[in-house]
Amino acid sequence: MLPVAIDETGFTADLGRRHADLFEAFYRHPFLGGMRDGTLGREQVLHYVGQDHAYLTAYVRCYGLGLTLSPDREWMRFFHDSVAYTLGEEGQAHEALCAFAGTAYEDAQVDRLAPSAQAYVDHMSAAGRDTLGVLVAALLPCPWTYGWAARRFAAEAAPGEDHPFHGWWSFYAEPSGGEAVATMRSLLDGLAAGAGPAERERMERAFEVSCHHEIRFWEMAWSLEDWTPPNGG
Numbered sequence: 001m002l003p004v005a006i007d008e009t010g011f012t013a014d015l016g017r018r019h020a021d022l023f024e025a026f027y028r029h030p031f032l033g034g035m036r037d038g039t040l041g042r043e044q045v046l047h048y049v050g051q052d053h054a055y056l057t058a059y060v061r062c063y064g065l066g067l068t069l070s071p072d073r074e075w076m077r078f079f080h081d082s083v084a085y086t087l088g089e090e091g092q093a094h095e096a097l098c099a100f101a102g103t104a105y106e107d108a109q110v111d112r113l114a115p116s117a118q119a120y121v122d123h124m125s126a127a128g129r130d131t132l133g134v135l136v137a138a139l140l141p142c143p144w145t146y147g148w149a150a151r152r153f154a155a156e157a158a159p160g161e162d163h164p165f166h167g168w169w170s171f172y173a174e175p176s177g178g179e180a181v182a183t184m185r186s187l188l189d190g191l192a193a194g195a196g197p198a199e200r201e202r203m204e205r206a207f208e209v210s211c212h213h214e215i216r217f218w219e220m221a222w223s224l225e226d227w228t229p230p231n232g233g
């Protein structure tokens with residue numbers, strides 16, 4: 001198993017270690033298990049793509065909130081590059097899933113977030129009305145969990161070209177993703193070092209809640225969650 005942050009020091013390394021159980025639950029969720037063994041159903045894959053496309057649109061908006069909170073051009077550069085990555089490249093991961101499902105990307109897109117995706121987006125947007133540190137703490141689990149899981153799977157199983165989700169796994173295992181997380185973590189470590197105890201606590205909570213939302217996002221797609229009331233309406 002790939003440790004989350006074994007011998008590193010700093011705010012985010014501490015957070016990663018403290019919530020290693022959530023990273024593990026993320027990795028072990030049956031949705032991601034189905035992405036590993038290739039057994040995931042077409043409907044679940046398409047539910048995920050539709051929701052994730054809408055989620056990433058909202059995520060880019062949160063980077064926009066980060067731009068308005070940026071104290072300097074280093075932070076602006078970070079958000080600028082992050083927006084370019086999400087808008088310009090992350091669609092490749094979805095395209096790979098659409099190819100598996102035999103569906104055009106446009107046809108997989110939806111105009112309504114499911115409850116769990118909506119809750120995650122609302123959490124990040126609310127963090128964007130707090131400080132830059134709280135916002136970035138809420139945004140960090142998104143790239144960190146995916147990159148960590150993809151590198152772990154690559155190390156454990158090295159899925160070949162014939163794996164049904166090869167394109168998705170290889171996209172998130174790319175070193176550029178790991179470098180972006182390293183940049184995000186060091187910027188956030190810098191903010192945390194200058195934050196008071198109350199703000200640090202809100203940063204820690206924002207990070208933890210996003211880790212939970214990451215796991216619940218899998219559960220949403222796995223269970224094909226929608227807005228039908230639990231009693232069937």
Ligand SMILES: Cc1ncc(CO)c(N)n1
Binds near residue numbers: 055056141146214217
């Ligand atoms: C929900 C979610 N979390 C993380 C990522 C990785 O960027 C993603 N595409 N979607």
